[in-house]
Amino acid sequence: MSFSFVREQMVDPAPAPVNTAGPVAWARRNLFATPSDSLLTILALVLLIWAIPPIYGFVMPNFLGGDAVPPGGTVEECRLETAGACWAYISARMSFFIYGFYPPAEYWRPNLVFALGALLIVPLLIPRVPFKRTNAILFFVVYPVICFYLLNGGVLGMRPVPTEQWGGLLVTLIISLVGIICSIPIGILLALGRQSKLPIIKTLCIMFIELWRAVPLITVLFMASVMLPLFMPQGTTVDKLLRALVGVTLFSSAYLAEVVRGGLQALPRGQYEAASSLGLSYWKSMWFIILPQALKHVIPGIVNSFIALFKDTSLVSIVGIFDLLNTVQAASSDIDWSSPTQAITGYLFAGMVFWVFCFAMSRYSIWMERRLDTGHKG
Known part of the structure; x- marks a missing residue:
């Protein structure tokens, strides 16, 4: 007698049990797994x-x-x-929030700066877009020069506009972008210098990092805007916005250096030895082997520093620079629009703008983490 059986028709797959799939199972697993989780979920729903x-x-x-x-x-x-x-x-008051005291007849210049920036940075952030090297040169080298002459004027028949008239979201983006872009190479060099075997370089990098991390940013801004002119020769002036840019960049680079140093220390010693065994010089091994891995490990920390820097740009309002927050504060005294909710609405608008940019940076970093995740998951 033969006990073999050959199936001739496939049975349709049955749905998963209700208690293991679907919204009810998700809620039971994530919201009501334990009595304490259930209590917290109920309190959150009530709130x-x-x-x-x-x-x-x-x-x-x-x-x-x-x-x-x-x-x-x-x-x-x-x-x-x-x-x-x-x-x-x-x-x-939207124009004032975006451009500050910039002359209305010259709005086309910051608008062109915004458009060029979006046109260059979007392809730079998408890995599949070709010509990355050309795009990077245009964004990091050519674009800042174009922005300076467009916004400052004084060439090609454009009306000169001093930085005292710049303001609003324009200044916030300028400070944050300059701070982020310039702090990356400085922070990496400081992190490498702190791990250097040369005592002088290591000591100088440690002193620089600890000095800037030991003081709050508001102190740095006050020093740059109020105290620095007192130590300069009589008649010498430095643009207030430039002083703020330098202070924010150096402050951020010190924090970024520690983040990068954490990534360097997290790498196994074998990676350094493998680079040496290939006969690579110090800078080639760092550029091709060590830094790509170290920076990938600390993407969350780097983006966290960028988000903190973007939010800290609001502190420049204390030294008289009309960033987004300062324009909102100045506009709240406009008696033509005086109302009980005028100030609240202005601050709510500023908070929404900051949230949009910070949330976008956070989501992009998460996407990059997943894309660069080459680990083996069991």
Whole structure:
């Protein structure tokens, strides 16, 4: 007797059990796994139910069921006791928030700077786009020169615009981009110098890093804007924005150096020995073998430093530079748009702008981590 059996028709796959797949299983696994998790989940839901309706009513325009005055509204609507956020005020003062005191007739110049920056940085951030070297040269070398002459003027018949008239989001982006771009090479060199076997170089790098990390950024900005001119020869002046750029860059590079040093120390000693066995010089081994691996390991720390730098640019408002936050504070004294929610709406707008840029950097870093993840997962 034969006990063999050959299936002639395949059975349709059965769905997964309800208790192992689907939203109910996800909630049970992530939100109600233990009694303490269940209690925290319930408390969070109660907090959201209590907080979301008033926040929604304050932020959303009236045509979406909220109490906020939409763009195009009137100041009289914003002055009502039941009015929420005055987005009409933000719309009316948007040019000031973006350009500061930049002459309105010259807005095309910062607009061109924004457009060129987006045109160059987007392909640079997408790995599959070709001509990366040419793109990098254009962005890191040519673009800053074009930006300087476009914004400052004085050439090709363009009206000179001193940096005292720059402001708003324009200045925030300038300080953050210059700080981020310039702090990367300085921070890497400081990290390599701190691991150097030459006592003089190692000591100088340690002293530089510890000095800048031992003082708050606001002290650096005050020193650069108030104290530095006192030590310079009489009649010598340095642009206030340039002083802030140098201070922010050096401050950020000290923190970035420690992040990069952590990545260098995390690499196995065998990587250094393998580079030496190939006969590579110190700089070639660092460029081709050590730094690519070290920087990949510390992407979260590097991006965290960039996000902190972008948010710390708001401190330049204390030394009289009209960044985004300072323009919002200055506009809150505009009596033409005076209302109970004027200041709150301005700060809410500034917070939303900072959140958009910081969230974009965070998501891009997560995407890069996943793309560069070459580890073997069991």
